[in-house]
Amino acid sequence: MTNREQEILEILKQNPLISQNELADQLGITRSSAAVHITNLMKKGHILGKGYIVRDGAYVCVIGGSNIDIQGVPNNTLIFRDSNIGSVKSTLGGVGRNIAENMVKLGLKTKLISVIGDDLYGQKILEEARQIGLDMQDTLVLKGEQTSTYLSILDETKDMAVAISHMDICDRMTVEFIKSKKHIIENAEFCVIDTNLSPDVLKYILNTHKEQKFLLDTVSTAKAMKIKEVIGLCHTIKPNLIEAQSLSGIEIKDEKDMLSAAAYFHGLGVSNVFISMGKDGVFYSDGKVSGMLKPPTVKVVSATGAGDAFLAGIALGYAQGEDIKSATLMAMAASFIALEHEDTINPYMSEELLLEKLKEINHVK
Missing domain, CATH: 1.10.10.10 (Winged helix-like DNA-binding domain superfamily/Winged helix DNA-binding domain)
Incomplete structure (x- = not known):
């Protein structure tokens, strides 16, 4: 402006x-x-x-996938190559959409640019957005297309054992479509992107809007490789251990290796690096300050949405001007809230609950 x-x-x-x-x-x-x-x-x-x-107030823009999650959980020990007795449920999902919903629940005004079909699943996603206050007016709705579906199987500990992602519709979000959302991206306080987008769209967004701050969710090892060439244009990245190794080419065995991997990403231009290690905690670095935060023991009901909540927590920390360690603690608190509910997104997620959880973490420390 x-x-x-x-x-x-x-x-x-x-x-x-x-x-x-x-x-x-x-x-x-x-x-x-x-x-x-x-x-x-x-x-x-x-x-x-x-x-x-x-236009009233600042907003955060999320550009990423929306889909329906179908999740199966066995009653007993998961047995591969066999039929397991258990339960199956369907919920709204998609990394970008999940992050956006968590951000709304944490009090952040959020716009979601995604792509869905005009089927019942797509209508359900739009209706849910209207109910919670998530702005999806810039989402691409394709007639006659099927909304993406994500099928996951959890093991007896409620951790993901295997998953199948049918998200071909994401490739229908083209560079031409993204060009039409230029003003939405430019005027956001910052943007969150996930690697469900096509390589061409990811590269266009990052190369075109170099003044914008982008937070990247790598999603998976295979999808993370889409952005390897331009990852240095991201302000913040949140890979897990395996993804960080694949993207950096550095085998990570200890905190020293974490520092080497972070240095690699900082050298490319990334400002903040968060490497998540599940129950073992998270490593963070901004090139000057770094550390490892190990979480207290948490009862895990479902680990499916923890990563999405973590990135939403980082977004809240950034929106409030927190330093990297404080933002990491907020993100960890958000992920704990996600872990404590069977749904991918804990319906009780809120800034108030996050602050309560943050007090618990600090007390344990």
Whole structure:
């Protein structure tokens, strides 16, 4: 936003019904110049409509996958290559969508750019977004297409044993479509992206919006490799141990190796690195400050949504201006809340609950 546009926006906030002639007189410019600035502000998303309705407040933009999760849990020890007696349930999912929902529950105004079909699953995703206050008006809805489906099987400890992801529709989010969302991406406080997007879209977003701060969820080892060439354009990355090894080419056995891997990513341009190790904790580094946080014992009901909640916790920390260690603790607290519920997203997730959990973590430490 230019200085003149910022000046006009402040005037409109005070007087949304001001005429272009009055605006021009107040600024000492021509009416036609005022009209051009108004048009530019509307294109950039700062003005929402007639009467100069000004966009209210900062928001975070998430660009990633949305799908339906189908999850199976055995009653006893999981036996491969056999039929296991257990339970099956379906919930809304997708890494980007899950992160976005967690962020909304944590009090962050969030816009989700995703792609879904116009089937019953897609309608369910949109309806849920409306109910919780997640803005999906910029999501691509494709007629006659099937919304992505993610099938996971948990073991007897409620940890994921295997999963199948049918997310071909994500490839329908093209560079041309993303170009039309330029103003949404540019005006966000920061953006979260996941590697369910196609390599072309990921590269375009990062190469085009180099001034924006991007938080990357690597999703899986295979999908993480899509972004290997441009990962240095991300401000923040959150790989797990295996993904960090694959992306850096460094075998990680101890904290010294963690520092080497982090140094590799910092050398490429990444500002903040978080390497998650499940029950063993998380390593964090911003190039100056680094450390390993080991979690207290937590009763795990389901580990499926812990990573999504973790990144949402990082986003909350960034939105509140926390340093990297504090943001890591907030992220860890969010992941604990996720672990304590059978649903991928704990319906009780909130900033208040996160702060309570944070106190527990600090007390144990």
